[in-house]
Amino acid sequence: MKNRSKEISAFRKLLEQVAIAFRVDYPSADPDISKWKGKVIQDFQEDLRQKAGGSISEKWFYSHAKNRPAKLPRIDVLDLLSNYAGYQGWNAYLGQYMQSGVYRPKSDRKKLLWMVLTAAILIAGVYAFIPRKNTYYFCFVDADKKEAITEIAIDVIILNEEESPRYLKSDSLGCFSWTSREKYIRFIAQSPYHKNDTIYSSFSGDSDREVRLRTDDYALMLDYYSNRNVKDWKRRRAELQRLIADDALIFELLPFQLGVEIYNKEEFIQKLITPTQSLQKLEVIETAYKDGQLVKLKFRIKQ
Structure with missing residues (x-):
């Protein structure tokens, strides 16, 4: 029973190392594996399949990674996760874990503590002179x-x-x-x-x-026109309809301080979905949003 408790603790530590291995290619994932969900779990399943040659179900993940299981998973799953974390298998990982000093007899603990403290002081002294990454x-x-x-x-x-x-x-x-x-x-x-x-x-x-x-509307529209991509062109127009408020204030600052030209919503959308040279030179100067919609915009055409 005592060994079983140690093995479950070793399994929880293995999950921490699995999370570290996953975050090498997915750094935005939470370091705490129990907080993963949805897309992150799917990405982990695919990464596990590619790097360790096997996978786990989402049900297994919720049963063993998000909760604190009372018993170990099957040995084939333990081997799979150990391989993913960089070990030859569960037995190799467990052997290293048991020898790490976590479960030493009480008689050795004081000696071990002094050794750890001395090493920590030495490392801290050296580390202080090394620029941190x-x-x-x-x-x-x-x-x-x-x-x-x-x-x-x-x-x-x-x-x-x-x-x-x-x-x-x-x-x-x-x-x-x-x-x-x-x-x-x-x-x-x-x-x-x-x-x-x-x-x-x-x-x-x-x-x-x-x-x-910011979206480069000129490059986007040029691609749609040159490839006759009517579907995406219509989708971009619909996006602009949702993004720009019906009563938005849209100003073009004219060159040489000649004043401003005012656009309504439809006129400005038409300007954005037509790949002209002026669109290529369009530069946004100021924007204001309200309730997720553009309500004010100032732009100019660079000369």
């Missing part, structure tokens, strides 16, 4: 729809000083992570259907931070 997390959001950009991968170019540019892509959740000893990060976000943007951010230890990208 900072991990940055960013998620891309469509500035108009206020939704995560997941349909296409965003190209990310890291531009920190004294380093060659590094190239990344956002993951299936529209996010990416980057680890560096620098206290800031500078990167370019590129997308075929969004305006490119350069982001500069200092490290603050926050969780995921949003990067809002």
Whole structure:
């Protein structure tokens, strides 16, 4: 009975290591595996299938990962999770766990405690002189729809000083992570259907931070027109109808301080869904939203 209790504790620790392994490719997932749900569980099932050659059901996940089970799962599932976490199997993992010092006899505990404290002091002294690594997390959001950009991968170019540019892509959740000893990060976000943007951010230890990208309507409409994609063209028009309030105030600042031109909703939507040169040069200056709809917009056509 005592050994069974230790094995269940070892299983719970294994789930923590499984969560760590999963967050290597899915950094936005909660470190606590018991809080996973929906899409995260589905992504884990697929990642487990690809990396360990097997899978578990959602029912199993809710029974064993989200609750505190009174008994161990089947040995084949234990082997599968152990392989995913980097071990040769459950027995190999359990052997290392039992030898880790957690269950040493009482007579050895004082000696072990002094050894651990001494090692901790030495490590802390060395660590104090080593620059810490900072991990940055960013998620891309469509500035108009206020939704995560997941349909296409965003190209990310890291531009920190004294380093060659590094190239990344956002993951299936529209996010990416980057680890560096620098206290800031500078990167370019590129997308075929969004305006490119350069982001500069200092490290603050926050969780995921949003990067809002504006839709490049010229590139989007040009693609729809050139490929005769009537369905998506109509969908974009319907999106704009929902996003822009019927009584929105829309101003174009004319060049050379000639004044402003006022558009109604339908006129502005027609401008956005026609791939002209002026649309390519359209630059948004100011926006205001109310109840999720655009109620005010100022823009200009760059000369």
